[in-house]
Amino acid sequence: MLTPHEVFKTSGHVDKFADWMCKDLKTGEIFRADHLVEEVLEARLKGDKAARGEATKEVEEDEDKKKRKKKVKEIKNIKLPDEEVAEYENVLAQIDGFSGPQLGELIKKYNIVNPGTGGPLEPPIEFNLMFDTAIGPSGQMKGYLRPETAQGQFLNFSKLLDFNNEKMPFASASIGKSFRNEISPRAGLLRVREFLMAEIEHFVDPEDKSHPRFDEVKDVKLSFLPKDVQVAGSNKLVETTIGEAVKSGMVDNETLGYFIARIYSFLIKIGVDSTRLRFRQHMANEMAHYAADCWDAELQTSHGWIECVGCADRSAYDLSVHSARTNEKLVVRQQLPEPVTVEKFEVEIQKKKFGPKFRKNAGTVEKWLLERTQCELEDLAKELKDTGKISFKIASIPDETIELDTEFINIEKVTKVEHVREFTPNVIEPSFGIGRIIYSVFEHSFWSRPEDKDRSVLSLPPLVAPTKVLLVPLSSHNDLQPIVKKLSAKLRKEQIPFKVDDSSASIGKRYARNDELGTPFGITIDFDSVKDESVTLRERDSTKQVRGSFEDIVAAVREITYNGVSWSNGTAKLTPFDSQSGDA
Numbered sequence: 001m002l003t004p005h006e007v008f009k010t011s012g013h014v015d016k017f018a019d020w021m022c023k024d025l026k027t028g029e030i031f032r033a034d035h036l037v038e039e040v041l042e043a044r045l046k047g048d049k050a051a052r053g054e055a056t057k058e059v060e061e062d063e064d065k066k067k068r069k070k071k072v073k074e075i076k077n078i079k080l081p082d083e084e085v086a087e088y089e090n091v092l093a094q095i096d097g098f099s100g101p102q103l104g105e106l107i108k109k110y111n112i113v114n115p116g117t118g119g120p121l122e123p124p125i126e127f128n129l130m131f132d133t134a135i136g137p138s139g140q141m142k143g144y145l146r147p148e149t150a151q152g153q154f155l156n157f158s159k160l161l162d163f164n165n166e167k168m169p170f171a172s173a174s175i176g177k178s179f180r181n182e183i184s185p186r187a188g189l190l191r192v193r194e195f196l197m198a199e200i201e202h203f204v205d206p207e208d209k210s211h212p213r214f215d216e217v218k219d220v221k222l223s224f225l226p227k228d229v230q231v232a233g234s235n236k237l238v239e240t241t242i243g244e245a246v247k248s249g250m251v252d253n254e255t256l257g258y259f260i261a262r263i264y265s266f267l268i269k270i271g272v273d274s275t276r277l278r279f280r281q282h283m284a285n286e287m288a289h290y291a292a293d294c295w296d297a298e299l300q301t302s303h304g305w306i307e308c309v310g311c312a313d314r315s316a317y318d319l320s321v322h323s324a325r326t327n328e329k330l331v332v333r334q335q336l337p338e339p340v341t342v343e344k345f346e347v348e349i350q351k352k353k354f355g356p357k358f359r360k361n362a363g364t365v366e367k368w369l370l371e372r373t374q375c376e377l378e379d380l381a382k383e384l385k386d387t388g389k390i391s392f393k394i395a396s397i398p399d400e401t402i403e404l405d406t407e408f409i410n411i412e413k414v415t416k417v418e419h420v421r422e423f424t425p426n427v428i429e430p431s432f433g434i435g436r437i438i439y440s441v442f443e444h445s446f447w448s449r450p451e452d453k454d455r456s457v458l459s460l461p462p463l464v465a466p467t468k469v470l471l472v473p474l475s476s477h478n479d480l481q482p483i484v485k486k487l488s489a490k491l492r493k494e495q496i497p498f499k500v501d502d503s504s505a506s507i508g509k510r511y512a513r514n515d516e517l518g519t520p521f522g523i524t525i526d527f528d529s530v531k532d533e534s535v536t537l538r539e540r541d542s543t544k545q546v547r548g549s550f551e552d553i554v555a556a557v558r559e560i561t562y563n564g565v566s567w568s569n570g571t572a573k574l575t576p577f578d579s580q581s582g583d584a
């Protein structure tokens with residue numbers, strides 16, 4: 001988590017990991033420029049709708065919420081000219097793609113001011129999001145709290161490749177805290193300065209980004225928001241299978257497509273509502289310059305569409321920059337099935353002459369030369385041929401310009417037979433924000449029973465519910481205790497997390513409060529249980545009940561929870577139970 005300056009300087013974070021902020025010099029308030037433009041234009045569009053008499057219930061509720069936040073000035077119901085409405089919609093569709101200066105232009109053009117006070121704002125300036133610190137007692141070594149887990153994985157590339165017996169493709173994964181000095185943290189878990197991140201770095205051959213298991217997911221149907229749709233100012237979703245999306249080139253390659261589909265399956269499995277999930281492609285200027293393609297899994301919540309998982313093809317960027325900085329090769333070597341004849345530039349160094357000329361720097365100069373790419377060697381060979389010498393600078397010998405003539409070096413194109421292919425892998429990176437996912441799952445799973453709005457249910461899938469079963473003895477009568485004990489032991493043995501609620505509240509109340517906590521099953525123990533060890537199993541969402549031996553009931557719970565079996569299949573052999581349990 002605590003990472004030396006050099007790592008993030010090399011990865012580009014020191015120079016580029018920044019958001020744009022605007023300052024109100026009078027009040028000292030600071031706003032994130034893109035969020036400000038987004039919020040103000042959205043508010044004006046809603047005001048316009050209201051002025052046109054098109055206010056929906058949602059608009060009214062939103063306005064009410066915003067008024068409470070004292071953002072009154074922007075919410076006036078003012079009808080906008082039609083062209084302006086279209087312009088606003090266009091800007092909003094592309095809001096993630098603007099640079100700082102472009103945001104500054106928009107702020108000027110649309111006269112966007114401090115929404116609270118109406119005061120003017122300074123043009124946007126860049127604000128680096130990393131928390132910096134000093135490492136060690138001398139305070140000399142600058143460091144940062146990591147803003148993502150990825151870089152640590154890249155630094156360990158050689159070890160990871162070794163663990164995988166040098167075989168490609170392979171992946172590493174890491175889960176842990178990341179830190180970003182967000183300009184304005186807000187919306188609970190959605191934007192915080194310390195958050196849990198889970199990232200997979202999947203290393204793949206740049207010349208073959210097919211995925212051996214793509215066939216398994218190719219028919220998964222998804223909602224896509226591609227970049228050209230956004231650039232055209234729309235947010236109309238394209239519904240198609242991931243197979244088609246890759247085939248048409250909308251999604252760059254199979255491996256990226258495979259992970260997009262797997263992200264989808266994961267989110268659905270843990271309780272995300274598929275109708276409130278879309279994959280939005282990054283627009284060209286939103287994407288890092290090195291990325292080949294990038295899609296965000298966005299979940300719709302009461303705070304709008306929220307990016308919860310990013311899935312990017314980061315190409316060979318990270319490994320290349322770390323390798324260049326450290327002079328360590330971060331490459332894969334693969335035995336070729338058949339030797340190939342290649343033409344390539346090679347450097348011939350007169351080592352004996354290097355020592356006296358460069359002394360302690362001889363090794364560094366030699367290494368630098370040997371690590372040049374073919375393109376660089378081609379340029380150097382030309383320089384040597386044309387001028388009889390080459391001159392260059394090396395970062396670690398900053399005060400010296402190195403000059404070498406043909407007495408010291410020769411660079412020539414040679415024909416060689418190669419048995420090994422050497423390449424820098426590309427990286428496909430799914431990056432999950434755990435807090436945002438959990439928050440969205442809560443919103444997507446929470447509902448009230450139509451017959452009684454006060455009775456809420458958290459429909460967490462059994463697999464992710466922290467407590468799977470609530471054990472409910474009908475009464476606190478001593479006769480029921482042995483069965484409670486026996487059933488508890490059985491559940492413990494089967495590793496099914498459960499809780500006992502033997503409070504004096506009515507059965508209905510006990511069920512209701514656990515429905516709200518997301519506990520998917522209730523097992524009721526009554527006086528018949530004492531006689532024949534039969535118990536009742538209740539399902540949270542439907543409130544359906546079945547009866548059977550406690551062995552069969554526990555087996556059904558296990559099958560439904562851990563093996564993806566449906567309620568009706570899992571309880572097919574049990575007897576439907578119609579009770580007046582106080583549920584209604």
Ligand SMILES: Nc1ncnc2c1ncn2[C@@H]1O[C@H](COP(=O)(O)OP(=O)(O)OP(=O)(O)O)[C@@H](O)[C@H]1O
Pocket residue numbers: 180182189190191192193195197307308309310431432433434435436437
């Ligand atoms: N401040 C934050 N609080 C909580 N989760 C975050 C935060 N920033 C990023 N994440 C999570 O980490 C994931 C990967 O980070 P990434 O760098 O792609 O986000 P980002 O594009 O910077 O997010 P945003 O544009 O919303 O700031 C995001 O999909 C999100 O789930």
